[in-house]
Amino acid sequence: MAGSKKYTIIAFLIFSLAAVFYLIFKTTSFAPKANTPSVVALENSYLFASPLQAKADGLEKIRITVFILDGKGLGVNNQTISLTNSGYINVDNIQSITDSYGKAIFDITSTNKRQINIQAKTEKASIPQPVTVTFY
Numbered sequence: 001m002a003g004s005k006k007y008t009i010i011a012f013l014i015f016s017l018a019a020v021f022y023l024i025f026k027t028t029s030f031a032p033k034a035n036t037p038s039v040v041a042l043e044n045s046y047l048f049a050s051p052l053q054a055k056a057d058g059l060e061k062i063r064i065t066v067f068i069l070d071g072k073g074l075g076v077n078n079q080t081i082s083l084t085n086s087g088y089i090n091v092d093n094i095q096s097i098t099d100s101y102g103k104a105i106f107d108i109t110s111t112n113k114r115q116i117n118i119q120a121k122t123e124k125a126s127i128p129q130p131v132t133v134t135f136y
Helices: 002-027
Strands: 046-050 064-067 089-093 103-109 114-118 131-135
Touching: 046 131
Parallel strands: none
Antiparallel strands: 046 064, 064 103, 089 103, 114 131
16 A cells, blocks of 8 residues: 555656646747747837937947837847938948847938937838937
């Protein structure tokens, strides 16, 4: 009787350990990558600038980072992104096609002292929220 109780406990522990591993690896998401082709949701997509100000010397850069996301907030890859160019900025396309996180990267410079609204767009439409930067 003591031997069968011992085997029952060992079987229960093995089952519990297997269940824990299953739940950990089944439900854990380590990175918000898009696995399948997704539909772009421009209302979820965004861009930001860092820093928000730079000298208007044509050398000091502002980095513009754009994230193109789907309806679930996951990145959409292989999207060609461009920035509006009002003629007052120079755009350096660091990574104009989105990666698996939906990220595209640009550096901008200017020799004109002014505040500029920067807008990003896909091949089909623009992201509704621009970012404002200042060259002084």
